Amino acid sequence: TKNYDYLIVGAGPFGMTFAYEAAKRGKRSLVVEKRAFIGGNTHTHVENGITVHDFGAHIFHTDNKMVWDYVRQFAEFNGFQNQVIANYNGKLFNLPFNMNTFYQMWGTKTPDEAKAKIEEQKAAALKELGDRQPRNLEEQAISLIGTDIYKALIKGYTEKQWGRKATELPAFIIKRLPVRFIYDNNYFNHRYQGIPVGGYTQIFEHMVERADGLIDVMTNTDFFEHKDDFLAEFPKVLYTGMIDQFFDYKHGELEYRSLRFESETIDSDNYQGNAVVNYTDAETPFTRQMEWRHFDGLADEGKTIITREYPQDWDRTKEAYYPVNNEKNTELYKKYVQEARENAPEVMFGGRLGKYRYFDMDQVFNDALNTVRQEFGIDDDFNFAHD
Ligand code: FDA
Known part of the structure; x- marks a missing residue:
């Protein structure tokens, strides 16, 4: 040896x-x-x-x-660059939250209009809360960004990720919800x-x-x-x-959270038109659908491969993904x-x-x-x- x-x-x-x-x-x-x-x-x-x-x-x-x-x-x-599309019950939004998202949600066109709308939504939520601190993830998210964005883009996705109702999840999971007042769909901020x-x-x-x-x-x-x-x-x-x-x-x-991946080869040159589409409603059982050819533009003609990501509970027989x-x-x-x-x-x-x-x-x-x-x-x- x-x-x-x-x-x-x-x-x-x-x-x-x-x-x-x-x-x-x-x-x-x-x-x-x-x-x-x-x-x-x-x-x-x-x-x-x-x-x-x-x-x-x-x-x-x-x-x-x-x-x-x-x-x-x-x-x-x-x-x-990752430019994620969110599909909420058939309506499409750009992520991360930016001027495109606000336009799609409310029709606001300038940063001032979008800020005013978010402030209005937050004020309603904070009035509801009164003096108390947010007691769960739902209250926390609404106090940070208001009801409209929470319902369409956070609630269902987060509940699927964690396998629990947002009202039963701790508030600390969401510390901040970054928003951008520019038209910029680049998911990551890194250089x-x-x-x-x-x-x-x-x-x-x-x-x-x-x-x-x-x-x-x-x-x-x-x-x-x-x-x-x-x-x-x-x-x-x-x-x-x-x-x-x-x-x-x-x-x-x-403890961990686990995931299950399901892939499919489809006879198509372009199935969903984007690398990653998030399904943010609670009913669709998967959270994301990737179409791999869009990550580098390379693929045999007429073939595309998609993968759906399903969150699941972890036990020792499953892969550990998220601590x-x-x-x-x-x-x-x-x-x-x-x-x-x-x-x-x-x-x-x-x-x-x-x-x-x-x-x-x-x-x-x-x-x-x-x-x-x-x-x-x-x-x-x-x-x-x-x-
Ligand atoms: P990693 O898990 O990669 O490697 C550990 C290896 O040890 C495994 O191959 C395992 O099989 C082996 N092993 C464990 N126990 C063993 C044993 N008893 N005997 C022998 N072998 C054993 N990051 C990022 O920068 N950008 C991104 O977009 C993403 N996206 C992303 C999506 C998803 C769904 C997940 C779960 C994670 C990401 N990541 C990511 C994170 C990325 O996957 C992560 O940073 C690296 O895989 C971590 O590398 P490690 O070497 O630490 O662990």
Whole structure:
């Protein structure tokens, strides 16, 4: 057997980035991945000339120039901007909330008209509330944006996401509702945005190729089937799976929301005319419908692939997608962090499951590079000339 320096659990962006940077410093890693492929939730595959994101729409967006330069070493990015359409019972609105949305909702044409309308709606809601604080998500949302937008664009979508009535959800889920008084449908505010042409998987394939044999990846391998052997054999472990599972859920289970994806190939060159359409009513069982050819304009003629995203409750048999960061889970997570510090000092916990936090991809790359800095005691800015 080879002399590995690291065992890395999980071939997602966190694990692969660490493995690649370790290889650049002459260190050898074994990456074990329970799924059949690398890339974690950013994994994409190509079918009918169309790049399909297997775990929901992934758009890279960041203000971090270092991370933006970093990922572009491994793939060419297009300039895709997410411009989401909301379908509420057959009526269409632009998202995020901006002058287009307000025009579609009320016919207001100037920022002053739109502001006046929102203020009027909020005033009615606040009068209703009187002196008390919003007691649930519904009251909170209405006090921030008024009834019209809440009913058409927030209520049904949020209830489907959480599987609960808005009146039974805590107010803290919605802290702010950003509104824009310009005609601008760009979903993200970040300066650098795009999608790798040909998909995300190539990023991680290139990392392996460029590691000169210092990264071995074993797919279809669950860490827990060999946990004791692995821990005995490897001096250093980077673990990007669920932190509670690592400790056999001894303090209890951290909660997640899960998703189910349903894809369909259709004989068409253009099925819905947009990359992402949100269904914001309560009756349509899915929240979003993606049409993948619109993410990069590439597809075989006459074929299109759409994917519908259905939220679902999570249990151990399902994929964990979104952590439920309420007070109970935050306390529980702290217990596991303590446990890790005391009983597994040789193990580094990273990534969205290891840290029990929702991370966007840019945060994950940034965090992984920070872990590299710490592990190797370096102050590298990961700056390099582009070839
Ligand atoms: P990730 O989950 O990707 O990888 C962890 C890997 O570890 C997985 O492959 C898993 O199988 C493996 N693993 C776990 N336990 C194991 C075990 N016991 N043994 C072996 N392997 C194990 N971000 C963004 O920037 N823009 C976007 O548009 C989106 N969109 C988006 C949509 C949806 C629906 C979701 C759920 C998420 C996003 N994201 C996103 C977030 C993005 O998916 C996320 O930032 C990265 O996937 C996180 O990378 P990690 O490496 O941390 O985890």
